[in-house]
Amino acid sequence: xxxxxxxxxxxxxxxxxxxxxxxxxxxxxxxxxxxxxxxxxxxxxxxxxxxxxxxxxxxxxxxxxxxxxxxxxxxxxxxxxxxxxxxxxxxxxxxxxxxxxxxxxxxxxxxxxxxxxxxxxxxxxxxxxxxxxxxxxxxxxxxxxxxxxxxxxxxxxxxxxxxxxxxxxxxxxxxxxxxxxxxxxxxxxxxxxxxxxxxxxxxxxxxxxxxxxxxxxxxxxxxxxxxxxxxxxxxxxxxxxxxxxxxxxx
Numbered sequence: 001x002x003x004x005x006x007x008x009x010x011x012x013x014x015x016x017x018x019x020x021x022x023x024x025x026x027x028x029x030x031x032x033x034x035x036x037x038x039x040x041x042x043x044x045x046x047x048x049x050x051x052x053x054x055x056x057x058x059x060x061x062x063x064x065x066x067x068x069x070x071x072x073x074x075x076x077x078x079x080x081x082x083x084x085x086x087x088x089x090x091x092x093x094x095x096x097x098x099x100x101x102x103x104x105x106x107x108x109x110x111x112x113x114x115x116x117x118x119x120x121x122x123x124x125x126x127x128x129x130x131x132x133x134x135x136x137x138x139x140x141x142x143x144x145x146x147x148x149x150x151x152x153x154x155x156x157x158x159x160x161x162x163x164x165x166x167x168x169x170x171x172x173x174x175x176x177x178x179x180x181x182x183x184x185x186x187x188x189x190x191x192x193x194x195x196x197x198x199x200x201x202x203x204x205x206x207x208x209x210x211x212x213x214x215x216x217x218x219x220x221x222x223x224x225x226x227x228x229x230x231x232x233x234x235x236x237x238x239x240x241x242x243x244x245x246x247x248x249x250x
Contacts, residue, residue, distance in 0.1 A: 002101050004094075005072035006080065009064050013082035014040040016168060023085035023166075024041040027078070027094045034068035060186075062147045065140040071250045076101070076136040077135045079149065083168045084110070090163025094132065100143075105133035105151055110165040114226050115172060122220035122230045123213065129165065130158065143194070145186045173229055180237045188244035197249065198242040206242065211235035 006028040010017060019197070024031060031051040035042060036058035046053045054071050058064055069077055078094065080086075085093070090108055097106055109126035112119045119125060130138075130149045138151040151158070170176040214220045214231035222229055 001100050002076045002202070003029040003074040004076050004078060004098055005032065005074040006078045007065075007068045007072050008033045008080050008082055009061075009068050010035045010038060010082045011058065012038045012040045013042050014045060015171075017042055017159070018045050018049070019085050019168070020080060020082050021046070021051060023087075023091065024080065027091055027098070028085070029117045030073040032068070032073075033072045034064065034071060036064065055057035060144045061143055062144055065147055069135050069140075072135065075131040075135050076133070078129065080165070081167075085109075085127045085166045087164045087166055089163065090161060090221060090234070093163050093231070097132065097159070097161060104137045104155075104156045105130050105149075105158045106161050107167055108132070108161045108163065110167050111171050112167040114170055114176075117223065117226045119226065119230065121218055121224055121226050122215070122223045122234075123218040124230065127167075128160075131165065134197040136215060143187060143190045145183050149160075173233075175228075176233055180233060180240065184237055184241040184244055186213050187241050188248060191241075191245050197237045197244050202242045203239075203246065207239035210238045234249075 006024045006061050008017070008020060008031070010033055021031065032054060034054050034056050035045045037055055038189075043053055044174060052071070056064070056067060065079065079124055093108075107128050107130050110129050112127065133149065133151070137156055138149055140147050141150045142148040170179070211231050211234070214234055215228065220231045223230070
């Protein structure tokens with residue numbers, strides 16, 4: 001059986017981190033929390049749970065997650081965010097994978113809770129993620145704040161595990177709106193640094209397309225009022241990102 005490190009990055013996650021840690025205690029041989037100097041009780045909760053707690057200045061989601069991997073005791077890593085937890089089925093699947101490791105990485109589904117509602121549509125489910133892997137064979141990439149783990153080029157194999165990562169995303173609609181403001185600041189600057197210029201289509205048609213895709217094509221209307229809020233806010237986030245990018249060029 002392989003040894004598994006669980007790696008989690010945090011900042012002011014006192015509402016979520018205990019649930020996350022409790023869900024991985026039966027699958028982990030090593031748990032390390034990399035925290036960017038939280039001001040709440042995150043550190044106190046982690047130390048009480050007996051996990052390793054490392055403080056490191058935040059320099060972007062991708063950079064922080066890649067640095068966090070270097071703190072793991074074992075090369076095989078399960079990466080979670082503090083607002084995520086493993087359901088019982090996924091815990092059993094991970095234990096089975098540890099006992100019979102056959103691939104370089106494993107995908108799993110993520111089910112998001114939005115204001116107390118489990119979102120099954122809007123393009124938010126199954127939201128498959130590559131979160132369990134041999135860390136010598138890949139790294140976090142993407143454009144901040146949207147990180148994505150990718151395997152290095154070459155002959156790599158991946159498998160799929162049953163069960164869900166339970167993602168407790170937003171407790172209120174207002175918190176979603178605040179995160180959109182924060183994330184679009186980051187993403188627009190990241191695009192600007194890559195010299196990406198927003199076209200007319202991106203500025204004015206992409207937001208409409210985002211809403212149509214989520215609400216109608218991906219059946220967001222079946223999630224009721226929260227489905228509408230999610231799709232509306234996703235469209236607004238698309239518009240905001242490209243208009244902030246346009247403003248940076250001015």
